[in-house]
Amino acid sequence: MTGRRWRKAVLFALASLFIVLVVAGAALWRDPFLLVQADNLxxxxxxxxxxxxxxAAGHRWVYAERTAARDDARASEKPVIVMIHGFTGSKENWYPLAHALGDRYRLVMPDLPGWGESQRIAGQDYGFVAQSRRVAAFIRAVSPDRPVVLLGHSMGGGIVALTAADFPKEVGRVGLFDAAGVRFHDNRFGEQVLAGENPFAVDDPASLRRYIDTVFHVESAKPVIPWPASAVVARWRARQAPFEQRVLDRIGRSDERFLPGEAATRIRRPALLLWCRQDAVIDPSALGLYAARMPQAAKVMLDGCGHMSIMEKPADAAHAVTQLIEKGVPR
Incomplete structure (x- = not known):
């Protein structure tokens, strides 16, 4: 290539890059939330x-899935793991754990009805009991021929406890991660819930930062949401406030709030209880309360992480899940 042609090629490449940057910048200016969506993708x-x-259960569910590796004749018989997120959460919360688990199992991570991309219907109940029935219907839809390994985090843990107790045919093994649904030792989060507040409420970038700092302990695991995306996320969360308050009234202040702990006594499947010692949301004392009701459960207390164990310590959580699948013994 001659010097002139080479210069033309470089100039063309630079011009093309400039156009791409301008178009991308304009798109981000119109919708900064694209940064978050791109990171999720x-x-x-x-x-x-x-x-x-x-x-399933009168709702449109959106879920993420990975099939198990097709490396042997029994690939179709590999366990199915269904993962249920918590309050203000979404399927994306499980992605670090999914990555750590590899391709040994089929993984299914839904947005619960009312949350994320799944359908929300005005006037519907999205508390513990109603959601546990919907989760059972979802399991029948995605795994009609066999019970699943059902994992739940935070509010999702309470939902999973009820599902495992009331729908044993759908659930072969159960894992509760930093699960709600028992009267744990008082902490600031619990006191605010009992006072009628929403400790997770977000209405500006500063409160978004406080929310992230509350649920995460490990600095490197905290999601990075730069401005102006942080302002867009904060405004979106502010619009969710009425729905969040209604759900919190059901799971944190109604007669449903401790039903998961009561239901845990009826769970007969192999089980895992996993908490983080620095959890500032569901106090680690909750592990002992669930363990007293589920003597068959393996108990794992991780140090150096907060409420988001599945994102802060995914390798440790994945090891515990693998142990549950391979060595769990029913009582």
Missing amino acids: RAARAAGLQRHEVE
Whole structure:
């Protein structure tokens, strides 16, 4: 290539890059939330996940899924793991754990009805009991021929406890991660809930930062949401405030609030209880309360992480889940 042609090629490449940057900048200016969506898509691809939809229990569910590796004749018999997120959470919360688990199992991570991309219907109940029945219907839709390994985090843990107790045919093993649903030792979060507040409420970038700092202990695990995306996320969360308050009234202040702990006594399946010692949301004392009701459960207390064990310590959580699947023994 001559010097003139080389210069033309470089100038063309630079011009093309400039156009791409201008178009991308304009798109981000119109919708800064694209930064968050792009990061979620990157994490999903890194974990080998694909997006799917299904109708179950009168709702449209959106879920992420990865099939097990097809490396042997019994691939179709490999366990199915269904993961249920917590209050203000979404399927994306499970992506670090999904990545750590590898491709040994089929993984299914839904947005609960009312949350994330799944359908929300005005006037519907999205408390512990109603959601546990919907989760059972979802399991029948995505795994009709066999029980699943059902994992739940935070509010999702309370939902999972009820599902495992009331729908034993759908659940072969159960894991509760930093689970709500028992009267744990008083902490600031619990006191605020009992006082009628929403400790997770977000209405500006500063409160978004406080929310992240509350649920995470490990600095490197905290999601990075730069301005102006942080302002967009804060405004979106502010619009969710009425729904969040209604759900919190059901799971934190109604006669449902301790039903998961009561239901845990009826769980007969192999089980895992996993907490983080620095959890500032569901106090670690909750592990002992669940353990007293589930003597068959393996108990794992991780140090150096907060409420988001599944994101802060995914390798440790993945090891515990693998142990549950391979060595769990029913009582």
